Amino acid sequence: MSTFQIEGGYKLNGTIEPQGAKNEALQVICATLLTNQDVYIENIPEIRDVLKLIEILGKLGVQTERIEKGKYLFNASEINIDFLKTKEYAELAASLRGSIMIIGPLLARFGRGFIPQPGGDKIGRRRVDTHFIGFQKLGAKFEFDADNHWFSISAEKMKGTYMLLDEASVTGTANILMAAVLADGTTTIYNAACEPYLQQLSKMLVAMGAKITGIGSNLLVIEGTSGLKGCSHRILPDMIEVGSFIGLAAMTASNITIKNVGLEHLGIIPASFRRLGINVEQKKDNLVVKDTEHYEIDSYIDGSIMTIADAPWPGLTPDLLSVFLVVATQAKGSVLIHQKMFESRLFFVDKLIDMGAQIILCDPHRATVIGLDRKHCLRATNMTSPDIRAGIALLIAALSAKGKSTIHNIEQIDRGYENIDARLNSLGAKITRL
Template sequence: MGTFIIEGGHTLHGEITPQGAKNEALQILCAVLLTPEEVTIHNIPDIVDVNKLIDLLDSLGVNVNKLGKGSYTFQADAVNLDFLESEQFKIDGRGLRGSIMLVGPLLARFGRGYIPKPGGDKIGRRRLDTHFEGFMKLGAQFRYNSEEHFYGVESDKLKGTYMLLDEASVTGTANIVMAAVLAEGTTTIYNAACEPYLQQLCKMLNRMGAQISGIGSNLLVIEGVTELGGTEHRMLPDMIEIGSWIGLAAMTRSELTIKDVSWDDLGQIPAVFRKLGIQLERREDDIFIPKHSEGYEIQNYIDGSILTIADAPWPGLTPDLLSIILVMATQAKGEVVIHQKMFESRLFFVDKLIDMGAKIILCDPHRATVIGHNFRSTLKATTMVSPDIRAGVSLLIAALSAKGTSTIHNIEQIDRGYEDIDTRLRAIGANIIRQ
């Protein structure tokens, strides 16, 4: 189990460039299975979860060729379907939440897709019903081995249909879209997710020959085609990492420039940070964050009531940033309620922040009230264990702002979502050592 040793209290300075989007990568990489032709993808993040998925594709018989940093070609012209029922696949697929998105492309192109119950963050229940109900509406037969927790769908030919999703699941929508592009007839998906990553997937599929309309809305219409071809695609910068660096700059009262952020795809993120009192300046496609020497003050609502920051489907705020926002609020001037609607275990890391001196009241599994110190009292260094990707980087930000030397164990969780994070932080002045 790896460890970070962090000496907090240092002011940072310089530029940092966000990695490619993790959540987009897990969709885009699975889409290469939809065609026997070569697909070239750029800006792929070099992180544990994505590398696991690339290894899975390689084990499936996809020809994987690394062109350079972040750039690969994939050609799925000799897929080994027998691997799907091997013991090795059951082990490898179980260790990655994103493996669920292999099912839609495999079902669409080969008539069958299998997956063990996926792993991932321990942040609460993450059901798969939306995925499989969508496949069944397209005509697939569903089976489940309860002893091995092994899911399967099979179909001789998928048929387009109308469906109203029970939740606007990003991964569920992506999986169903990838299945529907090769289905016979028209598929209409209402209450579809419309996050930028899903938009990116749909645009890529259209370049491959799919016919998807309504991109960016919650109503997608897909005219099935008989085959797809190759394409070239570049991933967006990771909006969660961008939000993490904004939080880092605020907590350490540092002047930072975040490069090439794709402003037009950030949605509510800049506005939410401004509500927390953070000054953000747009410089072409960069974010400049000045040094907040006097701190930052949380805005109340216009009637004077306490601000609530809550997650919501796009174009609302992504739930992955609430952990970062909660940590930032511990040193703000004012109070805020953090309402994590989606996952009932994601706020349970706040006990570590309370140990560091933060004033947080955990109201229930979904809500926490944070009373900011306004930097009158710094957080105190401590020893922590990273419980998941987003809580892990939030604790890292807290440690970088704290007085003294902190230790974070289980940093493999952070590595699952953040590329070479310690090297990149040292480049802007952080005192962090990996052991």
């Protein structure tokens, strides 16, 4: 288990560029299974979760070639479906939640798929019913081995249909979409997720020959086709990293320029940070964060405490609420952080309270933060990263705290952030990887 040792309390300065979007990468890499032709993908973040997915596809028979940093060639012309029944596959897939998205493409192209119950962050219940209900509506047969926690799905030929998703699941929508592109007839998916990741996946599938309308909306219509071809695709900048860097600049009272952010795909993220009083300026496709020695949280017109809450796109992504919570600890004023989707994601606040933050955990979904306005600096401490997003939030807190902090289990952070210690050290941070 690796550890970060952080000497905090220093202002940072300089320019940083976000990596490719992790959540998009997991989807589009799975989509390479839909064709026997070459697929080129650029701007792939070389992080633990993505590299593990590439490893799984390689063992499944996908030929993968790293052309240069972040650019890979995939060819799925020779797939060994029997690998899905091996113990090695079970261990690899169980440790990566994103691996569930190989099921849709395999079902579409080969008529069957198997996967163990997915792993990933321990942030609360993350059911996968939406995926398999969607497959069943397309005509597939689903079986669940409760004793061994093993899912299997099969279909001789899927047929297009209408479906209303029980939740706007991003991975569920992606999985069903990839299954539907090779089904007979028309599939209509209502209450579909429409995050930029889904839009990018849809555009890639269209480039491969799929027929999809409604991209960017919650109503997708797919005309099934008999086969898909190869393509080239470039992954968007990671909006979660962009938000993390905004939060980092605010907490450390730093001047940081974030380059090539893909501004049109950030939605309300910059505006939401401005509601916390943070000065976020737009300069072409860059964001500049400065003058953050003091920032004051807005309140509602009637003077009541403001709420920052997650919501399906174009609402605020839940992956950034941990960062918003940390940033609020040094603001002037109070805010209610409402994490609607996952009931365990706010439990890391006990570590911030140990550092001197004034936070009231109301229930598993809500926390009230009373900002300190830098009158009391956070204290350095020892802590353990429980998940990817809490991990980066704790790293930001440690960088703002005076003294030496230690973060254990940083493999969680590495799952979502590429070479984060070296990149932040280039801005003046003092992070040592042990």
